[in-house]
Amino acid sequence: MPEDDRAVRERVRRLIDETGRERTQLLEVLHKVQAEYSHVPRAAAEAIEQEMNVPIADTYGVVTFYDLLSDKPVGRRVLRICEDVTCSLHGAAELAARAERAIGPEGEPSPDGAVSWTRCACLGLCDKAPAALFAEEPLAPLSETAIAKVGEGHA
Numbered sequence: 001m002p003e004d005d006r007a008v009r010e011r012v013r014r015l016i017d018e019t020g021r022e023r024t025q026l027l028e029v030l031h032k033v034q035a036e037y038s039h040v041p042r043a044a045a046e047a048i049e050q051e052m053n054v055p056i057a058d059t060y061g062v063v064t065f066y067d068l069l070s071d072k073p074v075g076r077r078v079l080r081i082c083e084d085v086t087c088s089l090h091g092a093a094e095l096a097a098r099a100e101r102a103i104g105p106e107g108e109p110s111p112d113g114a115v116s117w118t119r120c121a122c123l124g125l126c127d128k129a130p131a132a133l134f135a136e137e138p139l140a141p142l143s144e145t146a147i148a149k150v151g152e153g154h155a
């Protein structure tokens with residue numbers, strides 16, 4: 001087993017010790033893992049299986065269901081651009097194209113790992129369309145200037 005995987009398993013065991021071993025605490029554990037590693041690595045899912053008795057497939061079922069979790073590394077801060085109906089009518093597709101130019105391909109961390117961006121469903125901010133979240137804080141209405149600042153690390 002690579003040393004990195006061993007370290008991840010040990011760190012996740014400590015996170016579980018702090019959080020709890022009940023299956024109902026899986027989501028809380030996964031959010032902590034996501035915050036620590038910018039994704040849920042395989043070694044973390046293995047530690048969760050051992051410590052919480054949650055099969056790896058179940059863990060990744062949860063990870064792929066929730067937008068705030070990821071099975072591959074994302075930026076430490078994520079820009080989530082809503083592309084649902086109302087935001088689409090207010091130029092979300094053009095803003096997503098702007099994000100790709102400013103930050104890089106969707107879902108991939110910037111070269112320094114600081115940010116990434118992704119499309120998402122309605123954020124409940126339709127009255128401020130086009131809407132986004134950045135580092136889980138509302139950024140609405142989203143503008144090209146705001147995206148440029150995110151890309152430059154000034155947001």
Ligand code: FES
Nearest residue numbers: 082087123125126
């Ligand atoms: S449609 Fe974009 S926030 Fe609701």
